[in-house]
Amino acid sequence: MSHDAPRMPSPATADPASTSPAGTLHTDTVVVGAGRPPREPGRGVNPAVELTSTFSPGGDVGYARVGNPTWSAFETALGELEGGVALVHASGMGAISAGLSLLAPGGTVLAPDQTYNGTEDLLAALAQGTAQVERVHATDTDGFLAALDRLGEGDLLWLESPTNPLMDVVDLPVVLARARERGVTSVVDNTLSTPLLSRPLQLGADVVVHSVTKYLSGHSDVVLGATVVAATARGAALGTRLQRHRTLHGAIAGPLEVFLALRGLRTLTVRFERACANAADLAGRLASHPAVERVRYPGQGAMIAVEVVGGAEAAEAVCEATAVWLHSTSLGGVESQIERRRRHASEPLVVPVNLLRLSVGIEHVDDLWADLDQALSRGVAAGADASAGPGLSASRP
Numbered sequence: 001m002s003h004d005a006p007r008m009p010s011p012a013t014a015d016p017a018s019t020s021p022a023g024t025l026h027t028d029t030v031v032v033g034a035g036r037p038p039r040e041p042g043r044g045v046n047p048a049v050e051l052t053s054t055f056s057p058g059g060d061v062g063y064a065r066v067g068n069p070t071w072s073a074f075e076t077a078l079g080e081l082e083g084g085v086a087l088v089h090a091s092g093m094g095a096i097s098a099g100l101s102l103l104a105p106g107g108t109v110l111a112p113d114q115t116y117n118g119t120e121d122l123l124a125a126l127a128q129g130t131a132q133v134e135r136v137h138a139t140d141t142d143g144f145l146a147a148l149d150r151l152g153e154g155d156l157l158w159l160e161s162p163t164n165p166l167m168d169v170v171d172l173p174v175v176l177a178r179a180r181e182r183g184v185t186s187v188v189d190n191t192l193s194t195p196l197l198s199r200p201l202q203l204g205a206d207v208v209v210h211s212v213t214k215y216l217s218g219h220s221d222v223v224l225g226a227t228v229v230a231a232t233a234r235g236a237a238l239g240t241r242l243q244r245h246r247t248l249h250g251a252i253a254g255p256l257e258v259f260l261a262l263r264g265l266r267t268l269t270v271r272f273e274r275a276c277a278n279a280a281d282l283a284g285r286l287a288s289h290p291a292v293e294r295v296r297y298p299g300q301g302a303m304i305a306v307e308v309v310g311g312a313e314a315a316e317a318v319c320e321a322t323a324v325w326l327h328s329t330s331l332g333g334v335e336s337q338i339e340r341r342r343r344h345a346s347e348p349l350v351v352p353v354n355l356l357r358l359s360v361g362i363e364h365v366d367d368l369w370a371d372l373d374q375a376l377s378r379g380v381a382a383g384a385d386a387s388a389g390p391g392l393s394a395s396r397p
């Protein structure tokens with residue numbers, strides 16, 4: 001895949017995710033209709049927000065740390081989109097913590113050399129305990145295969161593709177197939193791709209994790225996560241462990257947040273289609289901007305990373321100079337967001353100091369471009385001034 005790919009096909013028609021895994025309905029239709037209450041005279045067409053901590057005896061669930069009907073509606077919808085059985089968690093990190101709990105004591109986690117910075121911190125904590133953590137560059141498929149051949153049951157393959165924020169793409173079909181052969185449990189963080197671009201369970205992954213905070217909710221107004229397992233006996237056994245982790249570690253979602261997530265999910269296809277089209281357009285224009293050293297864009301999706309001329313100072317100045325683009329962390333909302341990732345102390349050092357992560361939203365692409373163009377030009381000029389004196393990179397080694 002190259003960054004000058006003209007325009008991705010619309011997610012609605014892109015293989016393999018144009019129809020639901022169950023078969024007949026298109027994804028655009030599933031996203032609108034999944035998880036609704038049964039049709040009954042006078043009943044609401046949306047799930048109720050169940051604000052209760054406990055339930056009368058005789059139902060599926062007795063206490064609301066274990067389950068909630070509002071969660072179930074969202075879980076049904078996401079499960080249909082990913083082709084599996086979903087659990088909602090309090091945050092993406094809650095879901096990731098549950099996923100990492102599948103590692104056996106003393107086992108090995110194999111992961112790309114750069115992952116989401118919260119995942120990095122959890123992997124570092126695991127490495128301080130009894131676990132081994134092995135890293136392979138995301139695009140080094142042979143490296144993954146060789147490492148997997150040394151692993152087996154109880155070990156964990158942890159993948160993110162594309163990686164956040166370096167936008168490196170893992171060869172999921174090949175790497176997941178080898179994990180399956182070796183009996184290694186595999187988890188894929190599918191936050192950046194969404195089930196519209198990638199359905200890892202269909203490629204042999206055991207668990208998909210999401211930061212629902214991002215594209216699935218889509219409006220930067222909730223923090224939530226999810227795990228999804230295959231609808232098989234193996235998947236069900238893993239799902240039981242994930243649910244037990246959620247219940248006992250207690251990182252559970254509020255029903256109001258889950259209602260908002262389901263509301264946001266209804267428009268996922270149109271939001272993502274517009275955001276992806278905008279990103280493809282912007283990636284092409286950025287490639288020839290004189291203030292840009294490198295564009296990282298995997299040919300699809302709505303995230304772009306750019307390395308700007310003039311180092312960290314220039315990159316910070318670009319963020320300050322934008323008006324339409326929000327200078328903020330996070331991604332996947334309807335609003336375009338820009339951020340220099342290395343401003344976070346926890347960001348892996350392999351991420352360049354001059355890298356800006358762009359989460360492309362659904363505004364008009366010409367407005368996005370005009371704002372970015374002027375910010376890049378002003379930022380690089382400001383960076384040139386700053387580098388004459390003691391700058392950001394000098395004061396923060």
Ligand SMILES: *Cc1c(COP(=O)(O)O)cnc(C)c1O
Nearest residue numbers: 091092093116164191211213224
């Ligand atoms: C944001 C993010 C997370 C963490 O999710 P939260 O909802 O913030 O806890 C995990 N993985 C990726 C790829 C993310 O972008």
